[in-house]
Amino acid sequence: MQIKTNDACACGKRIKMTRLLAGLSRKDMEETFFVSASTLQAWEIGKNPLNEKAAKKLIDIFRSKMLICSSEWLLYGIGNPPQIYNQPHYTQFNSNIDILVNWDDEISIQKEIGFFSKTNNDAIVMLVTDDGMEPFYFPGDYVGGKKRFSNHINSVIDMNCIVQLKDQSIYIRKIKKSKNAGLYNLFCNNPNTILHEPVLYEIDLIFAAPIIWHRKNDPKTI
Numbered sequence: 001m002q003i004k005t006n007d008a009c010a011c012g013k014r015i016k017m018t019r020l021l022a023g024l025s026r027k028d029m030e031e032t033f034f035v036s037a038s039t040l041q042a043w044e045i046g047k048n049p050l051n052e053k054a055a056k057k058l059i060d061i062f063r064s065k066m067l068i069c070s071s072e073w074l075l076y077g078i079g080n081p082p083q084i085y086n087q088p089h090y091t092q093f094n095s096n097i098d099i100l101v102n103w104d105d106e107i108s109i110q111k112e113i114g115f116f117s118k119t120n121n122d123a124i125v126m127l128v129t130d131d132g133m134e135p136f137y138f139p140g141d142y143v144g145g146k147k148r149f150s151n152h153i154n155s156v157i158d159m160n161c162i163v164q165l166k167d168q169s170i171y172i173r174k175i176k177k178s179k180n181a182g183l184y185n186l187f188c189n190n191p192n193t194i195l196h197e198p199v200l201y202e203i204d205l206i207f208a209a210p211i212i213w214h215r216k217n218d219p220k221t222i
Contacts, residue, residue, distance in 0.1 A: 009046030014074055015058065016044040018082050021110060022065040033061045050075060083127075109142060109215055116213050122147040124209050126162050126172055132188035132195050133172050136160060141216050143172060145209030153184070156210045160189070164206040171200075172211075178202050 019029065019040075029035040035057070042048040050058075055071045062069050062082065069082040117123045125144040128137045137143055137160075145162050148155065157177055163186060164170045173186035184205055188198040 007046075008049045010077060011050050011075060012044040012046040014077060015040075015050065018058075018062055018067065018069055018074065019044075021082055022062050022067045023110065023114075024061075024065065029061070035061070112215055113142065113144070116144050120144075120146050122207075122209075124162050125213075126170065128172060130193070130195055131190055132193045132198065133160065133174075134190040134193075136189055137172065137211075137214065138216070141214065143211045143215075144213035145211045147207040147209045149207050153205055153208045156208050159210045161211060162209040163203075166204045166206060168206075173200070175208055184208075 019026075026037040026040050029040050030037045039048070043050050043054070052071065052075070055074050059069050059071060059074065067082050070079050072078045073081060113125050116125060123144060123146055125142055128139055128141045128143060131139060143162065153175070154177075157175055160172070160174050162170065162172055163175065163184075171186060174189060176185040176187060178185050178201070180202060182204065183202045186200040186203055188195060190198075
């Protein structure tokens with residue numbers, strides 16, 4: 001069981017790293033969210049401790065930038081680190097896999113994601129959250145592709161893709177043809193995956209994005 005420790009310096013480092021991960025400068029925080037730069041700096045260097053009310057405000061700000069962060073983690077470092085959720089599967093890691101984030105790498109990765117998204121039309125980037133596509137993609141890796149719709153999906157048969165189903169759920173899977181026109185079968189590459197449904201049959205897709213960008217993260221799994 002983790003014990004809550006009120007370490008202002010450690011808390012300040014978590015605030016700063018989360019702010020950077022959200023792509024926010026101190027000026028952004030002041031001008032857009034009305035958190036004074038001097039107050040934020042005092043939190044981030046550990047001069048002033050963060051309280052529960054201020055933590056909630058920061059969490060709401062980070063959420064508006066598509067970043068989930070708990071007050072327990074921000075205040076005490078307890079629980080999961082922040083998770084990006086600008087795609088549905090970013091909300092949490094598979095419950096059987098815990099990933100420790102290397103913040104320097106994570107910030108660098110977010111810059112790469114931003115560049116990829118700006119330079120490709122219909123781009124989508126996903127965080128790999130399960131072991132279904134090993135040994136190609138591991139939990140903690142990021143993958144990106146360009147969406148293909150309708151009949152153009154047939155051009156990515158037998159390719160590893162990011163796919164969106166009609167129920168809006170998103171997966172990273174290999175696409176195979178189905179016997180029924182316009183429907184597809186989705187396969188995991190890992191025969192030993194812990195997922196309950198390694199194959200989804202007769203699926204109607206909104207889009208399929210063949211993976212053309214892969215950024216390996218180097219998290220530790222415990």
